[in-house]
Amino acid sequence: MASPAPAGDAVYAANGGLTDPLLVSANGHGAAARKAGHGARGRYWVASDKAERRAAKESGGEDGRALLFRKYKVKGALLHPYRLLIIIRLVAVLAFFAWRIRHNKSDIMWFWTMSIVGDVWFGFSWLLNQLPKFNPVKTIPDLAALQRHFGYPDGGASRLPGIDVFVTTADPIDEPILYTMNCVLSILSVDYPVDRLACYLSDDSGALVLYEALAEVGKFAPLWVPFCRKYSIEPRAPESYFEHVAPPQAGRVTQEFLNDYRRVQMEYDEFKARLDNLPDAIRKRSDVYNSVRDAGGAQKATWMANGTQWPGTWIDPAENHRKGHHAPIAKVVLNHPSRGQHPITESNPSIATTDERLPMLVYVSREKNPGYDHNKKAGALNAQLRASALLSNAQLIINFDCDHYINNSQALSSAVCFMLDQRDGDNTAFVQFPQRFDNVDPTDRYGNHNRVFFDGTMLALNGLQGPSYLDIVTGFRIHGQGWRSMYCTMEHDAFCGVAPINLTERLHQIVRWSGGSLEMFFSHNNPFIGGRRIQPLQRVSYLNMTVYPVTSVFILIYALSPVMWLIPDEVYIQRPFTRYVVYLLVIIVMIHMIGWLEIKWAGVTWLDYWRNEQFFMIGSTSAYPMAVLHMAVNLLTKKGIHFRVTSKQTAADDNDKFADLYDFRWVPMLIPTMAVLICNVGAIGVALGKTVVYIGTWTAAKKMHAALGLLFNIWIMFLLYPFALAIMGRWAKRPIILVVLLPVVFALVALLYVGIHILLAGLIPF
Template identity: 35%
Template structure:
């Protein structure tokens, strides 16, 4: 699909396809049959021999059979022609099978000595590839070719086992068991040796003939040429291998290119060992503390004591789930220079993998178009080959404002992208680049930079004015709906009922930048929506992008960002490729997760919007186990992992997990059991066939005489049931290295792209269940990452020195609480679903500590219930004069002291190895209490209502814009929400409790001050955690909502009445006298 095709809108079910503002009338053309004979078994072309002749399997009847089917029949079939039943004779290059005659004239010794290579060469010839590949290319994964309908072959790759990595491609796809003519060759096995009779002519063995002589002569010429080059290099280097000549430099470069692209930087043991010791000590102390609390009740305050003990037991379990996944924290570093030497040498075509970048947006009024435009501009200017990058913008609200702003962005990108690359500026989002308060002339040496920067800033300001004009125009929708510039009605006027829309703005035939260079492809996508269909919100939009990108560009890797997360580091994609394209990690890595960093947050980060503790401590800890969880943005995916395939597993990966080991005993004693287990796991993992996909009509004609099982394996219906009824998309799923199948007709891509984003495409498929973003929760990111990890994939946490992405976070309290509410609601949905980590995925390869981390991500909202009770306990203790702890001895007080010391020691040692500041840690603790007593509590009830009663809560998009009256104008703004009621209540009752407790102590004398200190400390500790909330509540009285004031007065009145009922200033004797109960003290 070309960029000049205009806006394309259509509906697959309605058989509609409309082009708006299109200049030509070229419509889609049907796919044509390829010329040549067709194999009557698999439907592929028969192919040619090495001499250029048509391959003839049977010399008797010439029944058309391709070379791979011929090899398969000889090795695993009945070794005879399906038509005349004559036994197949061995052709040159074919491996010998039982029954072949040694006197056969087509015998060749070369393939006898290397069966695996011969079989691979035959397979490459079948695919039309060059059989004489280098040793490095043999490490690349190979795959038989899937066929589309009409019998057209497409090129693709599926990895097979190689002797170097000794790994097994384990898949769980729909094709059935693995292809039997793709054997696993063990390099340790002895090479089969054949005895040659010297009395015979060597031509009968394939030696001495013309072909053999040509090969020998070619080999000699190649060796002579290499020697001449080496000699000339020595002369340039003056014979010194380690000198400064070109030879030494090239050898050094070659050595660097073979080095790993990344490495794990272990945290010093001097930091980790004390940390782990303190964790163990804290666990022991916690056990003794809980044992003491459970066995020493408070008799006159039994309800308060029981509630406190239950809360403390839950807090202990919550701490275990949060702490132990941080047992193996690691750091990583990448080597971009080695990546360039291996895949992106100057003067040579780039071998970097193609990447498709996804940007998702819904409502342009909440997610301003200017913010989205900056994100898109930073993607288009990324430091990556332009032909390897494509940007897809998903407009799930079908807003004409988004479309028009993207059109303006594409025009401005023609000027902005060459400016960024010429002067190597960072960041490459113009709004944030021009807003930097730094010396922008640092490291700039070109005299024209100042003039060009001034001109570019003016261009950007004019661009902002045009975007602002579009936003102002979009504030009020006309009664007849929006119309485009040519007078055509906008197809997306009804956001809930509109056809699918696609527009390619930049890319192939989309124009050049001001320097005459190509630009990355920019595609606008709005999936079809119709009433009566479930659209699955963001997860459904992302799955639509997966399919449409596979049809148009099919990048091997996908990178998704939110519309407000721009590329702060232009080399972010290369950072991810250091892991994805690394031979050691690439085949097992499902995604590379980058941390989230934010702009526009006040210096003290009052509401912990940066979330530093989660990104710099928790995710680092998970990186040492099986990888970080997917956090929804700033993540680079392996497309094959999203398709539901299993990773490449080695012998070590196939070993039993810790549960199996504990059941089976040690490895030495139970070697036989482990071997059987590994064999069983390997056999179970080979559930996806690597055979090609065939035309159904050709199969029905060619499978006569074969059993039903083989016919089922060659069926394409299983793939259509899995991926949907799009032959072009199905063919693209087999292109592991990316790219469009060579046989795909470009004119059909337009119709297929509209087809795969239609509203009913996912019906009766595995989309959202096993493939793509997983449905079932508003936090689709947790489910998606969990499914991948359960299959055995690993993920990588990449923290480059310059943050890869930066976003805008709201700085007022109400919006973050609503966002936390959505996350917690999604966790409750997962907790009550079949995908709950507590019971799902035990047959996979999910590691124990990784499972604990996922369990923690879905049960943490439940902590809000005991947290709310525990925060209210100090007030009740102060108002009633009771306490949750009985009078303790000096020995018992030791457990309290040790517990507090271990808690602080754990936190301090965490800060030591992570580099997080104590201020960030304290802000995180404060917001944990604020969120726990508000958003998490509401999420529990909303999740229960949705799952048990079917009452769905609306998904609201967090506003990405702030008021214009100050840099931190919204810092004290409290937009009214019911989430503010619980923390307000907790805060007021604790303040009232403190006043009541102090008043009671003053009235009762000095003997009551001792017990009061423990209660006061308890209450002040709660208020200290709620201090940011209190400061925001009282910071700007003129901005505090009236409803909050009303609630505060109401709650204060209630507790004032309680105060009067308690009457702490009146002594007990006076109260008794007033009731007529005068005693000896009267």
């Protein structure tokens, strides 16, 4: 699907798509050009709003507003087989359940009963996940229409609504300052009317280093922002721009741009050096002030550059000046442009030819007291909301994580398209974008991109009341009042950020998310009873989002079942076993056929799909069971899940940007995953050993049953392959080691089994 072009450059193709490349300046200094047309992602989509647009054109718009986004649906040639296959699989699953209940024969009836419960739950959870996907819808903003109707008429002021951007950070250590400041710089330089934009940084740590870093942003921004505006720079976070965009070459760009580029790059390097030196500078400054004012054991305060004590947390914690206990702080770093200009330095006259004004920038740190529940991130947003109400009071708010930056300078305008559209604008409460990351390893070992969810499931929910994934409870309560949300897709990603590529940090993140989902289910926001104005299929999607961690309990039990290979006699969970396995294979193949059709219309790759399957298995044997355990403890003891900020710090290695990927950090939640891995490795080895011992006595049926069991073990091994690489640490840089090591382990286990059999022959029947 083609993306919207900058205002005035959009061209509508015959099929209704926008065909110009997005945000590519004529001088070539911006993002790389993209092909026109729909491309591979758009082959399976067709415009679904032609009648609406025709009616709006004929009537001129009922309320004078235009249609500001395009709607697309999946072509019938793909959608109808997709829906039909879902129905066929549903019938097959029901037939499978009926067959199992009629043939309630097993060597271990208690395990058969448990497997029936597990299979019913698998079928139920699959249905919850699949039903909301019957009508995927893609919505793309029309920036040209927005500019025509809400731009600058006759040189006057823009009629676009004001936007307050809320950036939240909790810790300058786990969330590196450089990431946060790049986030702020990208916001200040976004393509949106400067007098309609304000940025508020919430610092939950109350650390002086973050405030002074923001002050450094105020000094560098008057150079960076005009540079971005003049040359249409993309992306507008300097760290990402200088790292990922090829440096300009003399002769291929103007000398003016080359001079400005070198100047800005040099200033940015100095800016980073100042950020790195801030902790030491603050410490030395505070030591000097404290040595002068020391009065016999007085508390060692942290001092600001203007010679006053910092009201937030101190380097040496003290009463009312420690993390979790400090006074409120609100400081305006950059005033609103109407209250004064932010002049550019005289050493950069060429950049000064463009608009020098900057949006308002404010530092906020809410009061903290250990005697109160501060409601984590929600409380920080409330504090920002109160501060912004007094300073800018914009009509719209965007919530921003400090480890993300604006990757597409038209991102905010794109969101506004949905809020001002004449069809759904009055009913749209919020707009969401897919999460994208630029620090993930090329193979995406731990499924950080999660494109199956962001490019598949979210488009499906877009056909209902809209998606809700950043905060499920808030989305549920808003949808419950009858509002809808929109999902904005852009070929040139709107936002980009940093993901935890370390397995342990990634799993801690999953525990927090899935734990929050379970807490919602066991609250008054339960999808069964809450949200009286939520549509039925939207309610189904919320139910799925709140109970999915429970599935991991049954997956973990099944994944450990190969331990039965150690039992000398054959044990069958279901008889007749062959037909049981055939049923399972048919059902499993069908779910992957449905997945194949999904990745077609979602535009994701098989690697994305496979990584999603692998990480779900890893999470189902570690993070999800841990979340279920936490929830059980919470219900019994009323102690909630501890909020842990996901660390974005990476392992120190200047020669390897993915060094954190190979840093294995052992935590208790990984014990079940390790047990599953050992169990299946051992099962394969024992199976090989049994083959040697009993090859002459096994019937053809037993051989087939053994082969089917081995197929299950091998499938589990493939799913746990990323985990096996993780425990190898830096040896995982050579995956061939694992490929060689596993057969050796299988052979050793087989030899051990044969040896034990020989030693115990005649004593214990094998």
